[in-house]
Amino acid sequence: xxxxxALSFEHPTGETLLIHLSGLWKLSAELPAVTDAQKQxxxxxxxxxxxxxxxxxxxxxSSLLTFLTKLIAESERRGIETDRAGLPEGVSRLxxxxxxxxxxxxxxxxxxxxxxxARLGGAALATxxxxxxxxxxxxxxxxxxxxLLTGRARYRRSDFLLVLxxxxxxxxxxxxxxxxxxxxxxxxxxxxxxxxxxxxxxxxDLVGIAMxxxxxxxxxxxIMAGRTGAAFAAQxxxxxxxxxxxxxxxxxxxxMEFLVLPRMVALALxxxxxxxxxxxxxxxxxxxxxxxxxxxxxxxYYVRTSAAVGLDDFAAGLIKASVFGVLVAVAGCLRGMQxxxxxxAVGAATxxxxxxxxxxxxxxxxLMTVIFAQVGL
Amino acid sequence: xxxxxxxxxxxxxxxxxxxVIQHDLSFTVNxxxxxxxxxxxxxxKSTLLRHMIGLNEPARGDVLYDGQSFxxxxxxxxxxxxxxxGVLYQSGALWSSMTLAENVALSLxxxxxxxxxxxxxxxxxxxxxxxxxxxxxxxxxEISGGMRKRAGLARAxxxxxxxxxxxxxxxxxxxxxxxxxxxxxxELRTSLGATVVIVTHELASxxxxxxxxxxxxxxxxxxxxxxxxxxxxxxxxxxxxREFLTRGQSKKELKHG
Numbered sequence: 001x002x003x004x005x006a007l008s009f010e011h012p013t014g015e016t017l018l019i020h021l022s023g024l025w026k027l028s029a030e031l032p033a034v035t036d037a038q039k040q041x042x043x044x045x046x047x048x049x050x051x052x053x054x055x056x057x058x059x060x061x062s063s064l065l066t067f068l069t070k071l072i073a074e075s076e077r078r079g080i081e082t083d084r085a086g087l088p089e090g091v092s093r094l095x096x097x098x099x100x101x102x103x104x105x106x107x108x109x110x111x112x113x114x115x116x117x118a119r120l121g122g123a124a125l126a127t128x129x130x131x132x133x134x135x136x137x138x139x140x141x142x143x144x145x146x147x148l149l150t151g152r153a154r155y156r157r158s159d160f161l162l163v164l165x166x167x168x169x170x171x172x173x174x175x176x177x178x179x180x181x182x183x184x185x186x187x188x189x190x191x192x193x194x195x196x197x198x199x200x201x202x203x204x205d206l207v208g209i210a211m212x213x214x215x216x217x218x219x220x221x222x223i224m225a226g227r228t229g230a231a232f233a234a235q236x237x238x239x240x241x242x243x244x245x246x247x248x249x250x251x252x253x254x255x256m257e258f259l260v261l262p263r264m265v266a267l268a269l270x271x272x273x274x275x276x277x278x279x280x281x282x283x284x285x286x287x288x289x290x291x292x293x294x295x296x297x298x299x300x301y302y303v304r305t306s307a308a309v310g311l312d313d314f315a316a317g318l319i320k321a322s323v324f325g326v327l328v329a330v331a332g333c334l335r336g337m338q339x340x341x342x343x344x345a346v347g348a349a350t351x352x353x354x355x356x357x358x359x360x361x362x363x364x365x366x367l368m369t370v371i372f373a374q375v376g377l
Numbered sequence: 378x379x380x381x382x383x384x385x386x387x388x389x390x391x392x393x394x395x396x397v398i399q400h401d402l403s404f405t406v407n408x409x410x411x412x413x414x415x416x417x418x419x420x421x422k423s424t425l426l427r428h429m430i431g432l433n434e435p436a437r438g439d440v441l442y443d444g445q446s447f448x449x450x451x452x453x454x455x456x457x458x459x460x461x462x463g464v465l466y467q468s469g470a471l472w473s474s475m476t477l478a479e480n481v482a483l484s485l486x487x488x489x490x491x492x493x494x495x496x497x498x499x500x501x502x503x504x505x506x507x508x509x510x511x512x513x514x515x516x517x518x519e520i521s522g523g524m525r526k527r528a529g530l531a532r533a534x535x536x537x538x539x540x541x542x543x544x545x546x547x548x549x550x551x552x553x554x555x556x557x558x559x560x561x562x563x564e565l566r567t568s569l570g571a572t573v574v575i576v577t578h579e580l581a582s583x584x585x586x587x588x589x590x591x592x593x594x595x596x597x598x599x600x601x602x603x604x605x606x607x608x609x610x611x612x613x614x615x616x617x618x619r620e621f622l623t624r625g626q627s628k629k630e631l632k633h634g
Contacts, residue, residue, distance in 0.1 A: 253483075
């Protein structure tokens with residue numbers, strides 16, 4: 001006894017099994033298994049009645065209840081009646097309370113794990129639905145954009161300006177840091193290789209072309225996906241949770257025009273600007289490595305860069321940046337509008353917005369790179 | 378007073394996917410009624426409200442406003458009908474990025490040709506009607522829950538709607554605040570001549586203000602009573618209704634008596 005519960009069995013009559021419970025029945029104590037009692041029942045098919053003697057129990061908690069519910073359920077299944085008179089009063093009351101409302105079978109949740117095939121099918125259907133939703137969202141956003149062009153879209157100018165500030169000026173510090181360092185990294189990696197051929201001077205070409213064609217737009221877009229796409233999803237998701245979007249709908253105001261459009265247009269406008277800024281900072285980072293580590297002159301670095309980087313390189317980067325801007329905004333707004341009605345759903349929407357945004361950036365970048373190579377841009 | 382049907386719900390069935398929430402609901406809300414949708418938690422009261430204001434599409438059936446079908450109407454027509462509704466959401470649902478004044482002013486700016494000065498005056502009037510004069514420049518996060526509800530009410534009244542919908546107006550309010558809100562609702566009904574539909578399970582509110590109701594049951598998934606709640610209390614058609622309206626007293630009496 002002491003810190004553990006114990007069981008013993010008696011057969012006062014041939015048809016009755018008296019279960020003697022004793023000791024400490026606590027979750028923290030060592031307890032006998034239900035199977036011990038079930039074995040006793042199974043071993044004596046003549047048993048028609050269970051009785052309990054719990055006078056020697058020193059203290060009990062929910063562990064005794066779970067033990068008894070399992071035992072009682074099992075014996076009811078075998079058609080054995082249970083006499084609860086010997087249980088502590090609190091225990092029999094709680095057991096009655098737990099059994100008062102029968103388990104709901106029609107809650108619409110199928111029990112058990114579906115088969116592999118069913119899960120595969122479910123996942124396929126979900127993916128198809130998702131693609132459909134995204135396409136529909138693009139369509140609605142485009143219609144809203146056409147309304148904006150014809151001046152019929154309903155949104156608040158102050159909201160638009162606020163978003164413009166959030167996605168533009170306020171993003172500058174982080175874009176500065178990241179693109180400058182990307183320039184440094186590119187130059188450094190390039191220098192290590194090019195030095196072997198005595199071609200250090202080409203570091204300027206490498207950094208210039210890589211930043212303007214690719215890295216400037218891409219880094220700015222990834223920063224904005226993590227920073228602004230997530231913020232959009234969280235804002236719209238929280239509005240969904242608070243019924244704020246319902247309130248707009250019942251007023252007959254399209255949330256697409258009122259909430260999504262300003263965000264999308266702001267990001268599409270600001271991304272090319274951020275991209276140019278990132279290009280410049282990256283080239284500056286490269287120049288720092290070039291002048292300090294490779295002993296290239298500042299003027300020489302400048303001349304090489306301006307000779308290597310053409311307007312078409314800039315154009316390619318700017319086109320990419322605009323596309324990325326729209327994609328990041330769509331990902332953020334779509335996930336926000338799809339958000340469920342709980343705080344966990346807002347977190348999931350934010351994560352999904354960043355993931356979707358980055359996937360869309362990389363996939364579209366690969367596509368555009370191939371297309372630009374084909375058309376010779 | 379002759380009863381004139383304002384809202385008619387016809388054979389409405391609501392479902393999420395395959396799961397039916399309530400089926401075959403039919404009732405009439407008359408002009409000037411304070412109509413309560415009541416029932417236990419989770420029986421679909423708020424869902425019914427969402428179907429009546431156009432947020433959820435019914436699986437079957439329709440809602441008629443002044444005899445005109447709501448769900449069979451063209452989207453533009455439906456939007457026009459929705460503009461005559463004022464809705465107070467459970468949590469207030471104020472737009473958190475806007476001040477109280479901007480919240481109330483938004484629909485005025487969208488749907489009227491009033492000047493900024495006129496709108497400002499109207500906004501101050503609506504806010505003072507709900508006892509929030511002077512809070513124009515506050516953001517929703519800066520005021521208490523009860524104030525948010527009242528601001529939501531001011532926003533719902535912005536366009537002088539002739540039907541007001543309330544989703545659990547007294548949820549989360551202390552007894553005094555919810556009593557004040559009840560009085561406000563009565564006052565508004567009388568002075569604006571509006572029709573009011575309220576989702577609630579607050580018995581005190583139900584008996585204090587309602588003159589018509591429908592009772593939804595979660596088990597049979599349909600309505601089991603309708604009419605004036607006070608009459609329902611005297612002549613309950615079903616034991617469940619009596620139990621609900623007496624806070625389960627009848628059941629306890631049976632048990633102990």
